Amino acid sequence: MDNFDLTPLRVGIAGLGTVARGVLNILLTRKDEIARHAGRPITVARVANRTAYPEIDLGGARFSTSLSDLTDRGDVDVVVELIGGEDAALKLVTRSLSQGLSVVTANKALLARHGNALFEQARQQEGGVVLAFEAAVAGSIPIISSLTRSLVANDIEWLAGIINGTSNFILTAMAERGEAFEDALAEAQALGYAEADPTFDVEGIDAAHKLTLLAALAFDTAVDFDGVYTEGITGITPEDIGYADELGYRIRHLGIARRTGEGVEVRVHPTLISKESMLANVNGVMNAVLVMGHASGPILHCGAGAGELPTASSVVADLVAVARGDAVHVRTGGNHTPILDMHQVESACYLRIPCLDQPGVFARVATALSEHDISIEAAIQRESAIHSDSGVSWVPIVIVTHRVSEGVMDTAIEALQRVDAVIGDIKRLRVEHLS
Numbered sequence: 001m002d003n004f005d006l007t008p009l010r011v012g013i014a015g016l017g018t019v020a021r022g023v024l025n026i027l028l029t030r031k032d033e034i035a036r037h038a039g040r041p042i043t044v045a046r047v048a049n050r051t052a053y054p055e056i057d058l059g060g061a062r063f064s065t066s067l068s069d070l071t072d073r074g075d076v077d078v079v080v081e082l083i084g085g086e087d088a089a090l091k092l093v094t095r096s097l098s099q100g101l102s103v104v105t106a107n108k109a110l111l112a113r114h115g116n117a118l119f120e121q122a123r124q125q126e127g128g129v130v131l132a133f134e135a136a137v138a139g140s141i142p143i144i145s146s147l148t149r150s151l152v153a154n155d156i157e158w159l160a161g162i163i164n165g166t167s168n169f170i171l172t173a174m175a176e177r178g179e180a181f182e183d184a185l186a187e188a189q190a191l192g193y194a195e196a197d198p199t200f201d202v203e204g205i206d207a208a209h210k211l212t213l214l215a216a217l218a219f220d221t222a223v224d225f226d227g228v229y230t231e232g233i234t235g236i237t238p239e240d241i242g243y244a245d246e247l248g249y250r251i252r253h254l255g256i257a258r259r260t261g262e263g264v265e266v267r268v269h270p271t272l273i274s275k276e277s278m279l280a281n282v283n284g285v286m287n288a289v290l291v292m293g294h295a296s297g298p299i300l301h302c303g304a305g306a307g308e309l310p311t312a313s314s315v316v317a318d319l320v321a322v323a324r325g326d327a328v329h330v331r332t333g334g335n336h337t338p339i340l341d342m343h344q345v346e347s348a349c350y351l352r353i354p355c356l357d358q359p360g361v362f363a364r365v366a367t368a369l370s371e372h373d374i375s376i377e378a379a380i381q382r383e384s385a386i387h388s389d390s391g392v393s394w395v396p397i398v399i400v401t402h403r404v405s406e407g408v409m410d411t412a413i414e415a416l417q418r419v420d421a422v423i424g425d426i427k428r429l430r431v432e433h434l435s
């Protein structure tokens, strides 16, 4: 073979969990094909994990329970960090880079918090040290490669993604089977799609970790996890899904990053999108990221967002790039455009307003909105929706507004809550027309 280098790239893997097992599997079973793509062999020299699993085939790699053996023994060229979490992972990645070892990680929580410093550390290091992280966002989908290579000719206008499979599974189950949130979550847990503690997924934190990385790459801003507006899906009811359906929408938990004249919006929240849109038709645990480039137009990236082999697929792709010497050096924060406060963001809104069942109530709601210059695009108020609790008859009025800033909508909702015919908390969801 032309230009084949017999010097192997020696890999040290930290962790022996789901993703690490997938990486071992691919590196051991597709050794020759991977060497051909990499132009040199990629061998697993060491594995470190707090627990030994003698039943796992390490392909002859040395095993240790000490993570520092990966960095300090001089027999590893690249460390693959697959232990997750922040503290031990940060220590390992920092130590690896300072020892002149490249790092491949799938750890979005680590990069969302420490990405700026770690990318800078890798860049400052001599000898072509890189920090690669394709697997950290959307599992198998090559979205990091897309943003850092394939789409670099573009001025990215916005991107929107379904970047947490658990939340998408739950919303899909609620829509398809009319399940309540709790039942859909229990189903996700039974199928192994959700952790016993699902907080990171259903509260949007995991999606926010990923979105902050995507926004930094798309807009050259700093990785700013604290700047991401984050709202989960725990408040979504089958009733909301039903009304959205009637109005022509599906509810998806989206991460949205958009460049505006004032700055960059970075937000994660349940969103009504047209049933016809590409993202609305991404179901179950699948992930998808829609990117709008000024030259490319819209590009949908879609695939498995998690799992042993899908995630390992991205880790191994990074290893091959490191072996070839063509992994991308990421730099963040070149553009000092601010991340916008949520109050400055504009979107259309869905409002579900519980009102007394009296004549003239709809007009009073519409007047309260128009006093804040908010116009109504669509509305539903049906007799069949009337409820009677403790002798009080009420009906939800459901409204979709035209675009309005969050700040104005906050004030309008406060005013609406003071209307005496409004007898409960108003539900507000954002509506996006992704075109």
Ligand SMILES: NC(=O)c1ccc[n+]([C@@H]2O[C@H](COP(=O)([O-])OP(=O)(O)OC[C@H]3O[C@@H](n4cnc5c(N)ncnc54)[C@H](OP(=O)(O)O)[C@@H]3O)[C@@H](O)[C@H]2O)c1
Pocket (backbone or CB within 6 Å): 014, 015, 016, 017, 018, 019, 020, 048, 049, 050, 051, 067, 081, 082, 083, 084, 085, 088, 106, 107, 108, 109, 135, 136, 139, 305, 306, 307, 308, 311
């Ligand atoms: N799973 C996915 O589908 C997926 C998708 C995308 C990204 N990721 C990311 O990939 C990373 C790994 O995820 P995973 O699902 O493979 O996790 P996992 O199954 O929980 O495996 C983590 C492994 O790391 C070991 N470990 C944890 N802390 C350690 C420490 N301080 N010292 C030594 N070993 C330690 C654990 O040891 P024990 O064996 O003793 O528990 C376990 O073997 C995470 O950053 C995750 O966010 C995962």
